[in-house]
Amino acid sequence: MHTVGETRYNHWFDGLALLHSFTIRDGEVYYRSKYLRSDTYNANIEANRIVVSEFGTMAYPDPCKNIFSKAFSYLSHTIPDFTDNCLINIMKCGEDFYATTETNYMRKINPQTLETLEKVDYRKYVAVNLATAHPHYDAAGNVLNMGTSIMDKGKTKYVIFKIPATVPEDKKGKNPLKHTEVFCSITSRSLLSPSYYHSFGVTENYIVFLEQPFKLDILKMSTAYIRGVNWASCLAFHKEDKTYIHIIDQRTKKPLPTKFYTDAMVVFHHVNAYEEDGCLLFDVITYEDSSLYQLFYLANLNQDFEENSRLTSIPTLRRFAVPLNVDKNAEVGSNLIELASTTARALKEKDDQVYCQPELLYEGLELPRINYAHNGKRYRYVFAAEVQWSPIPTKILKYDVLTKSSLKWGQEHCWPAEPLFVPTPDAKDEDDGIILSAIVSTDPQKLPFLLILDAKSFTELARASIDVEMHLDLHGLFIPDTDWDARKQAPSQEEPDGAPDCCEAPQT
Ligand SMILES: CC1=C(/C=C/C(C)=C/C=C/C(C)=C/C=O)C(C)(C)CCC1
Numbered sequence: 001m002h003t004v005g006e007t008r009y010n011h012w013f014d015g016l017a018l019l020h021s022f023t024i025r026d027g028e029v030y031y032r033s034k035y036l037r038s039d040t041y042n043a044n045i046e047a048n049r050i051v052v053s054e055f056g057t058m059a060y061p062d063p064c065k066n067i068f069s070k071a072f073s074y075l076s077h078t079i080p081d082f083t084d085n086c087l088i089n090i091m092k093c094g095e096d097f098y099a100t101t102e103t104n105y106m107r108k109i110n111p112q113t114l115e116t117l118e119k120v121d122y123r124k125y126v127a128v129n130l131a132t133a134h135p136h137y138d139a140a141g142n143v144l145n146m147g148t149s150i151m152d153k154g155k156t157k158y159v160i161f162k163i164p165a166t167v168p169e170d171k172k173g174k175n176p177l178k179h180t181e182v183f184c185s186i187t188s189r190s191l192l193s194p195s196y197y198h199s200f201g202v203t204e205n206y207i208v209f210l211e212q213p214f215k216l217d218i219l220k221m222s223t224a225y226i227r228g229v230n231w232a233s234c235l236a237f238h239k240e241d242k243t244y245i246h247i248i249d250q251r252t253k254k255p256l257p258t259k260f261y262t263d264a265m266v267v268f269h270h271v272n273a274y275e276e277d278g279c280l281l282f283d284v285i286t287y288e289d290s291s292l293y294q295l296f297y298l299a300n301l302n303q304d305f306e307e308n309s310r311l312t313s314i315p316t317l318r319r320f321a322v323p324l325n326v327d328k329n330a331e332v333g334s335n336l337i338e339l340a341s342t343t344a345r346a347l348k349e350k351d352d353q354v355y356c357q358p359e360l361l362y363e364g365l366e367l368p369r370i371n372y373a374h375n376g377k378r379y380r381y382v383f384a385a386e387v388q389w390s391p392i393p394t395k396i397l398k399y400d401v402l403t404k405s406s407l408k409w410g411q412e413h414c415w416p417a418e419p420l421f422v423p424t425p426d427a428k429d430e431d432d433g434i435i436l437s438a439i440v441s442t443d444p445q446k447l448p449f450l451l452i453l454d455a456k457s458f459t460e461l462a463r464a465s466i467d468v469e470m471h472l473d474l475h476g477l478f479i480p481d482t483d484w485d486a487r488k489q490a491p492s493q494e495e496p497d498g499a500p501d502c503c504e505a506p507q508t
Pocket residue numbers: 013053054055082083088101102103130198231232268474
């Protein structure tokens with residue numbers, strides 16, 4: 001929802017979160033959508049205008065009150081109270097599901113009814129002011145995530161933390177979040193300008209964190225309110241800086257001592273990472289600048305948006321290779337990577353620094369997904385949305401990192417969303433499964449639909465058209481029946497409160 005009363009958000013990432021779900025049962029597809037009833041949503045609806053600040057919109061809650069009292073409260077809390085408008089992803093934590101964003105708040109949801117439940121403040125469990133919406137899960141379902149702790153006890157740190165999937169027997173019924181443990185912390189290179197990051201990578205034994213020169217300026221943030229500017233203006237890309245590659249050993253819970261770095265770049269999505277012959281390889285979608293966030297200003301997403309919203313750098317899949325044991329005696333200038341599988345290089349420099357040069361794999365893709373059973377391990381397939389110079393995806397892509405070939409699905413007037421890979425039960429091959437993607441149509445005559453592709457051949461298996469106004473979504477989660485304990489989630493007593501907020505009808 002981008003307008004409330006007479007007020008309008010500036011940026012696409014500001015909109016009030018709309019959850020949607022497709023339930024596939026007995027050969028039929030049921031669709032449901034519902035606004036997340038965040039505190040932000042409720043405050044805005046009650047005031048009939050935007051009263052909570054978002055990424056691209058600064059809001060002034062009390063125009064009648066003395067502006068200085070609010071300004072003072074913002075200044076005395078260097079980090080203001082952020083929004084709980086959780087619009088980015090869905091996370092599974094123990095038996096619970098949460099809508100997530102990148103602030104310190106999450107909202108528990110009932111994934112069956114899409115009702116909004118408790119508001120969770122990460123800060124109650126771990127000292128972070130920001131956290132990613134892209135956690136990792138291990139085979140047991142434990143959550144590994146990271147966040148930034150700003151100027152806590154005089155330090156700004158990146159904190160990696162673990163939330164267990166289950167709690168000890170004697171503590172049954174307790175919230176797994178209460179058992180959150182800090183795994184490792186890395187001190188930010190700069191107290192007042194920590195890096196912005198949207199995701200990170202894991203392998204079987206390591207964690208990959210990119211400290212990129214796309215930074216949050218904390219002083220700018222603490223004065224943004226009185227200066228009348230948004231949070232987005234407090235983020236800046238420093239193209240003259242380096243990108244530091246931190247590799248954390250999961251066994252020692254410590255970063256490797258070698259200083260690995262590469263050129264300035266912006267990464268939102270890590271695709272996958274794995275270990276091979278003493279090296280760590282990681283695949284990420286890189287940009288040469290931060291123009292992506294600039295493009296999503298609603299002023300650009302208008303009639304002429306094909307013209308206005310041209311990316312200045314194309315999202316590119318690149319593979320980096322990091323040597324896990326750096327030979328102290330290796331010659332300065334020598335390449336420490338001797339893998340047949342990649343042309344990525346890691347050049348030894350003086351003072352034991354290592355400069356990493358990536359291999360370019362594919363140009364023009366975003367919203368990557370993999371078969372998650374291969375997360376942290378050797379893998380072959382990236383499923384993604386194809387994007388060229390405009391941030392709007394036009395096709396779904398299957399890219400084979402081994403043969404470097406690709407398969408595509410696209411249709412006129414169709415804008416696909418993130419392609420979710422769902423494995424076939426008892427799958428043998430990595431691509432034994434299906435792809436799910438919610439497709440919106442730019443042709444008013446054509447209904448939006450849930451597309452189901454065979455992940456191997458990339459041919460269409462089925463589609464379920466739905467007669468609703470559907471929106472292009474961001475990230476999602478497939479919840480198999482086995483993960484779904486209906487007894488634990490009480491059925492909703494709530495009445496549907498009308499279109500477009502909630503609708504449910506069998507659609508085939
Ligand atoms: C509100 C707020 C933030 C919100 C960021 C958001 C909402 C980012 C969305 C990113 C997406 C959707 C990326 C897709 O690739 C920050 C900058 C963390 C910090 C300041 C307060």
